[in-house]
Amino acid sequence: MIDTLLQDLRYALRTLAKSPAFTLIVVLTLALGSGANTAIFSVVNGVLLTPLPYKDPSRLVVVWESKGTSTHNVVNPANYKDWHDRATSFNGLALLSWAGLTFTGDQAERVPGRAVTPDFFGVLGATPLLGRTFNAEESRPKAPRVMVLSEALWRRRFGADRAIVGRAVPVAGGTARVVGVMPASFRPMPLGHEQYWEPMPLDWSNRARNGRYAMVVGRLRNGVTIERAQTEMSRIARQLESEAPDFDTGWGATVVPLMEQVVGGAQRTILVVLGAVSLVLLIACANVANLMLARASSRERELAIRAALGASRWRLVRQALVESVILALAGGAAGALLASWGVHLLVRAAPPEVPRIADIRLDFTVLAVTGLVSMAAGVLFGLPAALSRSGAAIQGLHAATTRTTAGVPAARLRGALVIAQMSLAIVLLVGAGLLVRSLQRLIAVDPGFDPANISAVTITLPDATYPDSLRRVTFYERLLERVRAMPGVQSAGIISWLPMTPGNAATSLTVVGRPEPAPGQKPTAAIRIVDPGYFDAMRIPLRRGRSLVPSDRLGSVPVAVISDAMARKLWPGEDPIGRHVKVEWWHEKVSVEIVGVVGDSRHDGLDAEFEPTLFYPFAQESQGGMSLVLRSTLPPAKLTRMVRAAVSEMDRGLPVADAVTMYHHITEMMADRRYPAFVLGLFAALALTLAAVGIYGVLSYTVGQRTREIGVRLALGARPADVLRTVLGDGLRLTFIGIALGATAAGLAAGALGKLLYDVRPLDPVTFASVTLVLGGVALLAMAAPARRAARVDPMVALRYE
Amino acid sequence: MIQLKSLDKSVSQGNGRLFILRQVSVEIAAGEFVSIMGPSGAGKSTLLAVLGMLDADWTGEYRFLDHTVHQMKPRDRIALNKQHMGFVFQQYHLLDDLTVAENLDVPLSYRDIKKSERQALVADTLDRFGIVAKKDLFPRQLSGGQQQLVAVARAVIHKPSLILADEPTGNLHSSQGKEIMELFTQLNRGGTTIVQVTHSDVNAEYGNRIVQLRDGWVVQ
Numbered sequence A: 001m002i003d004t005l006l007q008d009l010r011y012a013l014r015t016l017a018k019s020p021a022f023t024l025i026v027v028l029t030l031a032l033g034s035g036a037n038t039a040i041f042s043v044v045n046g047v048l049l050t051p052l053p054y055k056d057p058s059r060l061v062v063v064w065e066s067k068g069t070s071t072h073n074v075v076n077p078a079n080y081k082d083w084h085d086r087a088t089s090f091n092g093l094a095l096l097s098w099a100g101l102t103f104t105g106d107q108a109e110r111v112p113g114r115a116v117t118p119d120f121f122g123v124l125g126a127t128p129l130l131g132r133t134f135n136a137e138e139s140r141p142k143a144p145r146v147m148v149l150s151e152a153l154w155r156r157r158f159g160a161d162r163a164i165v166g167r168a169v170p171v172a173g174g175t176a177r178v179v180g181v182m183p184a185s186f187r188p189m190p191l192g193h194e195q196y197w198e199p200m201p202l203d204w205s206n207r208a209r210n211g212r213y214a215m216v217v218g219r220l221r222n223g224v225t226i227e228r229a230q231t232e233m234s235r236i237a238r239q240l241e242s243e244a245p246d247f248d249t250g251w252g253a254t255v256v257p258l259m260e261q262v263v264g265g266a267q268r269t270i271l272v273v274l275g276a277v278s279l280v281l282l283i284a285c286a287n288v289a290n291l292m293l294a295r296a297s298s299r300e301r302e303l304a305i306r307a308a309l310g311a312s313r314w315r316l317v318r319q320a321l322v323e324s325v326i327l328a329l330a331g332g333a334a335g336a337l338l339a340s341w342g343v344h345l346l347v348r349a350a351p352p353e354v355p356r357i358a359d360i361r362l363d364f365t366v367l368a369v370t371g372l373v374s375m376a377a378g379v380l381f382g383l384p385a386a387l388s389r390s391g392a393a394i395q396g397l398h399a400a401t402t403r404t405t406a407g408v409p410a411a412r413l414r415g416a417l418v419i420a421q422m423s424l425a426i427v428l429l430v431g432a433g434l435l436v437r438s439l440q441r442l443i444a445v446d447p448g449f450d451p452a453n454i455s456a457v458t459i460t461l462p463d464a465t466y467p468d469s470l471r472r473v474t475f476y477e478r479l480l481e482r483v484r485a486m487p488g489v490q491s492a493g494i495i496s497w498l499p500m501t502p503g504n505a506a507t508s509l510t511v512v513g514r515p516e517p518a519p520g521q522k523p524t525a526a527i528r529i530v531d532p533g534y535f536d537a538m539r540i541p542l543r544r545g546r547s548l549v550p551s552d553r554l555g556s557v558p559v560a561v562i563s564d565a566m567a568r569k570l571w572p573g574e575d576p577i578g579r580h581v582k583v584e585w586w587h588e589k590v591s592v593e594i595v596g597v598v599g600d601s602r603h604d605g606l607d608a609e610f611e612p613t614l615f616y617p618f619a620q621e622s623q624g625g626m627s628l629v630l631r632s633t634l635p636p637a638k639l640t641r642m643v644r645a646a647v648s649e650m651d652r653g654l655p656v657a658d659a660v661t662m663y664h665h666i667t668e669m670m671a672d673r674r675y676p677a678f679v680l681g682l683f684a685a686l687a688l689t690l691a692a693v694g695i696y697g698v699l700s701y702t703v704g705q706r707t708r709e710i711g712v713r714l715a716l717g718a719r720p721a722d723v724l725r726t727v728l729g730d731g732l733r734l735t736f737i738g739i740a741l742g743a744t745a746a747g748l749a750a751g752a753l754g755k756l757l758y759d760v761r762p763l764d765p766v767t768f769a770s771v772t773l774v775l776g777g778v779a780l781l782a783m784a785a786p787a788r789r790a791a792r793v794d795p796m797v798a799l800r801y802e
Numbered sequence B: 001m002i003q004l005k006s007l008d009k010s011v012s013q014g015n016g017r018l019f020i021l022r023q024v025s026v027e028i029a030a031g032e033f034v035s036i037m038g039p040s041g042a043g044k045s046t047l048l049a050v051l052g053m054l055d056a057d058w059t060g061e062y063r064f065l066d067h068t069v070h071q072m073k074p075r076d077r078i079a080l081n082k083q084h085m086g087f088v089f090q091q092y093h094l095l096d097d098l099t100v101a102e103n104l105d106v107p108l109s110y111r112d113i114k115k116s117e118r119q120a121l122v123a124d125t126l127d128r129f130g131i132v133a134k135k136d137l138f139p140r141q142l143s144g145g146q147q148q149l150v151a152v153a154r155a156v157i158h159k160p161s162l163i164l165a166d167e168p169t170g171n172l173h174s175s176q177g178k179e180i181m182e183l184f185t186q187l188n189r190g191g192t193t194i195v196q197v198t199h200s201d202v203n204a205e206y207g208n209r210i211v212q213l214r215d216g217w218v219v220q
Helices: A001-019 A020-049 A077-086 A118-123 A151-158 A226-243 A258-263 A267-295 A301-310 A315-350 A364-395 A397-403 A408-443 A467-483 A532-536 A562-571 A636-650 A664-670 A671-705 A706-715 A720-756 A765-791 A795-799 B045-050 B074-084 B100-108 B115-128 B144-156 B172-190 B201-206
Strands: A060-067 A070-073 A090-105 A109-116 A145-148 A168-171 A172-180 A194-197 A214-220 A252-257 A454-461 A491-497 A506-511 A526-531 A542-545 A559-563 A582-583 A591-598 A612-615 A625-632 B002-013 B014-026 B035-039 B057-062 B085-090 B162-166 B193-197 B209-214
Touching: A001 A020, A001 A315, A001 A454, A001 B100, A020 A267, A020 A315, A020 A364, A060 A109, A060 A258, A060 B201, A070 A252, A070 A582, A077 A090, A077 A214, A077 A226, A077 A582, A090 A118, A090 A168, A090 A194, A118 A214, A145 A151, A145 B115, A194 A467, A214 A226, A214 B002, A226 A252, A252 B193, A267 A364, A267 A408, A267 A671, A267 A720, A301 A315, A315 A364, A315 A454, A315 A671, A364 B209, A408 A671, A408 A720, A408 B201, A454 A636, A467 A636, A491 A532, A532 A625, A532 B201, A559 B045, A562 A591, A562 A612, A591 A612, A625 A636, A625 B045, A664 A671, A671 A720, A671 A765, A706 A720, A706 A795, B014 B045, B035 B045, B035 B172, B035 B201, B045 B162, B045 B193, B074 B085, B085 B144, B100 B115, B100 B144, B115 B144, B144 B172, B162 B172, B172 B193
Parallel strands: A109 A194, A145 A172, A526 A612, A559 A591, B035 B193, B035 B209, B085 B162, B162 B193
Antiparallel strands: A060 A070, A060 A214, A060 A252, A090 A109, A090 A214, A145 A194, A168 A172, A454 A625, A491 A526, A491 A625, A506 A526, A506 A582, A542 A591, A559 A612, A582 A591, B002 B014, B002 B057
């Protein structure tokens, strides 16, 4: 058995080497199909299949607060403490919030981090690479500042110096002592890109409930299911509602597996892309199957001889399959090479929101799966040819001496394969077309401000050196003055939370003069702190009242400007100007007067609804981290240099992030739609090319087979146009059937795109019509050459063809 | 060895059927050297294919040794073919991508014979047919006569009791044809039954009996 298999192998290699063009085309076609699959499978493996790099990760969960449709809301620390003390479903529950610090010294740098409770690392089952993690003492308020570094930060900023542990490093406002370094495998938690950890200073003797701003990670006890933990947390949330009705009425808790939290909405996108790339592989297989069939018909003589010499049907099939599997493995190997480049491209092109980018790589699992898929593909594309060849050989043994031509069944099979390719290509084209149409619709959406020529720079003033409002206001006012005077800058302003960036700052408020709403029924609004020049810089129109003015400062009447959406929500049909609200912000007792209404602007992306927003004047309600927006035609790099120079003159050592255009932010916010559209578009183009090659191949082969018949027809008086019509008719028949079947399949599959679509129905007629035209046009182009060749057949040459 | 009784072979044509063999009844004893002759289209090659169990689409009775072929399943017929028969074709039909030695090995590899045994058989056959020096050559490197010599060697390597030859010298010039026919005679003397299809009266002389076919009927 082994011996004869080796014989088949040797013969197959020799045969393939004898037809280098055929072998190359097949290997390349398969390499494209399997390379794309390998690249996407490496994403699936890295993101969806590889367990998270923590001890026993399936028992890790994230617990959020929930209210109404907002099921994943940030957590109030006092509520966390009650969960921690009462819940029995968990071995541990840790609290963490977003943090950041500024390293000073030669290279000032702002670094994102997380403030965590001391049990955070224990809950995740993580041990440090160097040193230790935090103890309870270090979590007390006003305890000396300590931190644990990520491996990447330790390597990048401290040159992987093992002596860093125990050393105090300069940070804004003093120093922080490094107590440990986490290993590279310890990844950032969801919704963050932290590079260090610091203890969260919490005083549990004061359990005042104000503000929700943290997240909770827990480890389920052995044997406890998510459902049981959820039931318990809901029960505790109901207890808290009755114990703190002002703060907790209407609030519940949601327990989410950590893996689900990490992967989140990316799962659907990844699976859609995996589906698309599988179709590409199927199309490639259909193409290769067609090539193999064409080749098989030219090898029927050989098979007939082998059958006459005693080969059973199984031996003939096996020999054909050995050849197919060799081709498939060669295609898989070439595909793996392409994939190594493709994975690099995918990771580079991926938006930062794609989870677990660091886990995406070509590893043994991916390569093993590629090998298996290649083998399966080999059988898949080799089988039609193998069965048709061996069948023909067995049935027509005695015809070994006669010239053989492809039979009707083989021709039908080739036609069916072309139809399958066309159908699959239509499905991909429709998918890509719908996503592109969604993007078009989205790009046309008005963000509510003019993003042209707007760049933004984020600056964070350290609390240590800018501890009070006066110093912060002075810094930003001086900076704005300098920036506005810069040549090339038309206008400038600042805002606490830049539009079209992830995250939000929102809270509930009370309308002065109205009855107190029932617990949990208070209206909410997004809160932004801006300077008076912000609306001009962003070209956000004033609708009513007045805008903010420089005289709106500490000591003057507390005022605010609201958005149209907030006016509509809180004062429908009324004039909000002169009304007062109390906002549960820093000064929740202070009554703030509404002095103006501005146009709505979108915050969470172009597909987001207008959110009721309240704008405080920054001179009354300042904070350290602000984004400077500049309207200028200067390139962002130059603006960065100019702003850095201005900041450096005011505070040497204060880090300034790179300027980023507003268009870039908008594009980033569309990444969850842009990325699948890009990838699906790429695959659709590949599918279209393969389908075109498929129909070209079949028609070329058919014309070759029918040369004598065409010659006879021409000799009998047919005009070249008649021949042209016959050949094109054959091709168009296959194309139309393929389009009809493909459009039906696409109609059924388009629903899978779900939320990836924006303002476009899955059965969008424009997309379907455009795709049909594109495929029909490309198919016609592919048919042109064989049809012309047929029409130009010389009857005299053709009749000597035999 | 072979008994055909009232064998018909037809194919559909339009609304009716076209008969290729009609009521063929032939007996061939072991050790005979029979020539099938007749004009083009008489059904000679078809009869050879039926005898060789390469064609299963016929009616009538066919007995081979002690097997009733007409009652056997296709798979069993192929097994019978593998065990007892060897083929020689007019076009030689050597496999182009295999060397002479590999071509000789092909029928053995389909018969579950151990590699060492196969190697011995190939070596023995190369020696017997005087083509040892050509064992590593490919068919395109051989003359027509040499190719047919290899084809005959391939047909007999697994020691069949019956050789079926379809115009074995049709593509050879007379001296090469003579050599092949003498080879057949030699094999026949060694006990191998030979049935050949031929147009050539000279070649038919090498056999001891002629079956004449015309329009599918046995006429002599």
